[in-house]
Amino acid sequence: MAQKHQIKVGIACIARKTFDFKAALDIFHSIQTSKLQKISNIEWVIIPNLVIEIQDAQIAAHHLASKEIDAFICLSGTFALGHLILEFNKVLKKPILLWGLDELPYNGGKIRLNSVCGINLNASNLYKAGVKDFHAIVGEELVELENWLDAIRIMAAFQxxxxxxxxxxxxxxxxxxxxxxxxxxxxxxxxxxxxxxxxxxxxxxxxxxxxxxxxxxxxxxxxxxxxxxxxxxxxxxxxxxxxxxxxxxxxxxxxxxxxxxxxxxxxxxxxxxxxxxxxxxxxxxxxxxxxxxxxxxxxxxxxxxxxxxxxxxxxxxxxxxxxxxxxxxxxxxxxxxxxxxxxxxxxxxxxxxxxxxxxxxxxxxxxxxxxxxxxxxxxxxxxxxxxxxxxxxxxxxxxxxxxxxxxxxxxxxxxxxxxxxxxxxxxxxxxxxxxxxxxxxx
Missing domain, CATH: 3.40.275.10 (L-fucose Isomerase; Chain A, domain 2)
Structure with a gap:
């Protein structure tokens, strides 16, 4: 395989404290070391802390914009406020990957992440706001992630x-x-x-x-x-x-x-x-x-x-x-x-x-x-x-x-x-x- 086109991709993990946000942060850190770093020809711009409040999203979005990223990954660590993805999009205006996590084992009968429902909320908000250049995946397998990244490589190569x-x-x-x-x-x-x-x-x-x-x-x-x-x-x-x-x-x-x-x-x-x-x-x-x-x-x-x-x-x-x-x-x-x-x-x-x-x-x-x-x-x-x-x-x-x-x-x-x-x-x-x-x- 030839060398792929180099791209720059931002990633942030959104969450809500009514769910198991600490587990979500651990998963986010694990993904960075076990998954993201294995993908070649990507410069990652990572928001290290969970994005929970509206102001967090605004600050993170402006930081990512300053780095001139080609695309943005929003990892739904847990279900989160519907404002957050819209705040990111308002500033970035870049293709978005909505990434959901597999649900963790139940703890005392309580759903811990509700990540997929978070994707549903974010996709619906974006779609009804006229933003349709998003893609969604669930789970930690790299194949679907890399296919989306390759689509971004095509866009960046043309640009x-x-x-x-x-x-x-x-x-x-x-x-x-x-x-x-x-x-x-x-x-x-x-x-x-x-x-x-x-x-x-x-x-x-x-x-x-x-x-x-x-x-x-x-x-x-x-x-x-x-x-x-x-x-x-x-x-x-x-x-x-x-x-x-x-x-x-x-x-x-x-x-x-x-x-x-x-x-x-x-x-x-x-x-x-x-x-x-x-x-x-x-x-x-x-x-x-x-x-x-x-x-x-x-x-x-x-x-x-x-x-x-x-x-x-x-x-x-x-x-x-x-x-x-x-x-x-x-x-x-x-x-x-x-x-x-x-x-x-x-x-x-x-x-x-x-x-x-x-x-x-x-x-x-x-x-x-x-x-x-x-x-x-x-x-x-x-x-x-x-x-x-x-x-x-x-x-x-x-x-x-x-x-x-x-x-x-x-x-x-x-x-x-x-x-x-x-x-x-x-x-x-x-x-x-x-x-x-x-x-x-x-």
Whole structure:
């Protein structure tokens, strides 16, 4: 698993002295040492004492706000005053996790915590106050907590991302367009535009180009391309790398055709395959939302997301081919076929990466926009072995819901034709993220 996006999270334990507040404080201390400290890439801002009175909540909320937290956890140590969560929210205006505790053994017939009822009260107060970006869990298992934290990581990654579009969307791909200010309103993302010529003219060192050339020769079978094409792939890889560093880009979406091959001499696929294997996020065809889908996967620890078309279907054998023209990260090669570069694309100018991708459990995601709404398509699947029979990069996959069902979801919801794909199960954090954002989940 890759390193997850770093976030800062505040936590406070609320209680009421008519219940066993001392036991609640002991549990709170135990959770800090036995649970919270085990979760990586979190900076915790902890209110050490129980929050019982209204003034306690006001003071704690302002302290947390001063620390610029990304989200807030309200642990219901016991049932507590309904004012408290509203006081926190009034100041913080951040996503909230309502965390309830399992009830302790009864002591003389008296309920000791009544924590779950406290969640009920707080959720009802927030909901009826128009605050709906909260989530609730009960118990001390870390799985549900980490799924919520991962949803927060996605939100924080968007807030801090610098996303560039180089050129524009590809010709005729109207469905990849976004309303930039609405996207900013929804996610905090601002898009910066660059011309293709800015990449072409990016100054780079000859020594860096040579290092890239040697890397290409080591990674790929290059027998199908010319010496000039090898030089151009090395040059473009170096220019892209330097361009993203110079402009401090988290991700970029590139108008990779129709002008690119004509203006630079090759298509950018092979260069993008190499750089994506090194952790950079680069989306084809000017697809900003694809780059954000890939960024979201990366933020929650998925390694090297890759872009794919839901390209071919076989209803009889119930599989689909996740294919693209030759841009997937080269480290995802199945290690059985020949990993090669080819000039078949763009009227023979190429250059694309060609290989079958490794089998295994996969997760698909697509953040998508249609007039008036954002949606997220989510699907788990299984990549299965196949022989190298095509140009480009591709994976044969089956899906528990069936290929026809998945195709219907994509087609009849008007989902754009690029999916972010990763190895492993990365569905639940997206579901929570969608709920917090009030986006439609498909």
């Amino acid at each position: 801090t991302a610098h996303i560039g579009i180089i050129g524009y969307r590809a010709q005729g791909f109207f469905n990849l367009d976004v309303d930039e200010l609405d996207l900013y309103n929804q996610t905090g993302v601002l898009i910066d535009h660059y011309e293709l010529s800015q990449v072409f003219q990016m100054p780079v060192e000859d020594s860096e180009i040579n290092i890239r050339k040697q890397q290409i020769i080591k990674l790929f079978d290059i027998s199908q391309i010319s010496e000039d094409q090898i030089e151009k792939v090395a040059l473009l890889t170096t220019k892209f790398d330097q361009f993203m560093k110079t402009n401090n880009l988290t991700t970029c979406a590139i108008r990779c055709w129709p002008e690119f091959a004509g203006s630079f001499g090759i298509s950018p696929c092979a260069a993008m395959s190499i750089l994506q294997s090194e952790g950079k996020i680069m989306a084809c065809e000017g697809d900003i939302l694809a780059s954000m889908s890939m960024l979201a996967h990366q933020a929650i620890g998925a390694e090297t997301p890759f872009l794919a078309d839901f390209s071919q279907v076989n209803f009889k054998e119930d599989f689909a081919l996740l294919w693209h023209c030759g841009v997937a990260p080269c480290n995802l090669w199945d290690e059985k076929c020949t990993r090669s570069l080819d000039g078949y694309f763009a009227g023979g100018k190429g250059v694309t990466a060609d290989f079958v991708m490794r089998p295994g459990e996969i997760s698909l995601a697509r953040i998508d926009y249609a007039p008036g709404e954002y949606r997220i398509l989510l699907q788990k699947g299984l990549g299965i072995p196949m022989k190298k029979e095509l140009k480009g990069t591709y994976l044969k996959a089956t899906f528990s819901s069936g290929v026809r069902t998945l195709m219907d979801k994509i087609v009849y919801n008007g989902i754009a034709h690029h999916l972010s794909v990763v190895y492993g199960d990365y569905i639940k954090p997206f579901e929570i993220f969608a709920k917090l954002k009030h986006w439609k989940k498909i």
